[in-house]
Amino acid sequence: MSATLAELLRHPALWRGAGIVDAPVTVPTGFRRLDERLPGGGWPRSRLIEMLVPAAGVGEIRLLMPALRALSAARTAAPRWIAWLGPPHLPYAPALADAGLDPAHTLVIRPQARLDLLWAMEQALRSSACAAVLGWAAAVGDQALRRLSLAAAEGQSIGFLLRPSCHRSEASPAALRLLLTAGEKGLDIEILKSLGGVPSRIDSLPIH
């Protein structure tokens, strides 16, 4: 059966989406079950990642925390900052320190206008000063998303864009799109889009 399948898969007329992208450079998410589903085994570096949440606080930051810790602790000569753009509340320094993030490498940016936020996020991604840029925005146009993707690639930085889950059906150039919902025993993650991977679903990922 598997031999037949392998033979079938070798057929030149058969096109498979999974192989078109080279395995991306990644940073492990810190959650084995999630790593297994993501191409390259982690968050893709130099990419834009969209995370759709029903409400702020379902666990999106706890999901990112192991990766942020790894990025911020990476031994490079320059400080690789974690930038927080337009967060719903202020990041609490003692909690950052508890989680293993150096508060000294935290940059909080709170612009007044939405356009300023997208501009600032693009600058932060492009500057190559930030290891990761977390941005909270609701309505983001297709062109702005494209600009952010390009900026992430140029600055070799990971952009996490957190948006309300009502935007789940919109098309997006992000390399990875996740829909997060809080379940009974953990976080339910639906991978809506994954460049070089396949959409799938993870139920009750314990993140505490």
Place this chain on the structure above:
Amino acid sequence: MSEARPATTTPVPAEFRRAPAPAACGAAPATAAVARELWLAAHFPQLPLEALLPMAGGARAAGLELHERRPAAEAALLDRLARWALQFTPAVSIEPPAALVAEVRGSLGLFGGAMALCRRAQAGLRAAGLRANVALAPTPRGALWLARAGIGIAAVRADAMPGLAARLPLACLAWPADVIGTLSALGIRNVADLARLPRDGFTRRFGPALQQELDEGLGRRRQPRRRHVVPERFDERLELPAETGSTAQLEPAAERLLAGLGAFLRARASGLSGLRVDLLHRERAPTRIRIGLTRPSGHEEHLRLLLRERLAQCRLPATVVALRFRSGVLLPLSLRDAGLFEQGRAADPEATARLLERLRARLGEDAVFGVCSVPEHRPERAWRIAEPGGTTPLPGHWPVSRPARPLWMLAEPQQLAGWDGVLVTGPERIETGWWDGHDVRRDYYVAMTRGGVRLWIFRERPPGQGWFLHGVFG
């Protein structure tokens, strides 16, 4: 009387030429015949006009306009040009009224040879909107003669000057008119004729000073030069060609001042800690823009971006007539080598500072900040806003075994009305601060809402006012 000779020099060459063999060789001055010193001279035949109309790029009137000459402006322009020339060599001197000379022998390797250097100098001056004649010779005065005569060649051999003397008209010497008149009457047409005159007779008739000049020019005698010294600060103003009320129209002028500032910083090998830009109005106090830099920077492009953001935000109370740039304290730039094993552009300490400045230029100082922990038990006082990148190590006795803190902290505790969640952990009692009047006596719990959001809530002690929301575990 000899035949009439035009008072001015020969026409300006369109492009820089190589000196004819054997008087010169090109880009590889490695032979023994190459002079120990090589002097680049630039003569500006239209300097009085160019000093008068600093921004005359596009808008020069067709008719005849009469202006008085402004010697101070000419001197200032020459001073700026000397500063610009410092990018080629540290040994630059001003040759009043309208020329510069610079010793460039040691810089030939860096700039790819004598020809390349001369072309670069000429292109730079042309880009600045100046008409300039550039020449290179083994003696400063010889180079100056060549430049004044408009003979754009690079003569690098030590014995080049006597060979070129036949092509130098008397006018390029810039000697007094009566001396030139007498020499012309004697049938002397060029410097070569002059060099053939008997020395003692020449000295007796015209004085030792002119003989000395001749010797210096032909390389028979060394001519010490005083170096041009750059001032400690950059302070320049530029009149706009026309008054304007729009910041967009200030950009060409700002561009020109920035180019000057860049040359100044390069000449001093320094960076800027801050820049003050004054937009001068006719009858009002100037509009001031301050650009602060977190790290000393000499990056012209970066300054340009910062200034553009600030200009775009600026509201002009009146039309602007001039711009003035004043530098803050200059600081030496720290040059940094890239590590062998570092990859790509990841390790650029300047990138962080540049990012901060750009964000602050557009969003305001307060919109961009860092955070740091403070050793304090009251949750709202256990942190504060800090300058990004500032390090505040925690004291060693700080308890690390306390329960987890939420990632998001509300600015003010919020009273919860109609609360129906589940308490997950707690209580954590925090009761302190009685000594400074801001005492707290609270029991904190971790709670979970129906939507699955984990909250940090508290109840005052003794219980009375109900539940307050203080933080969210993101």
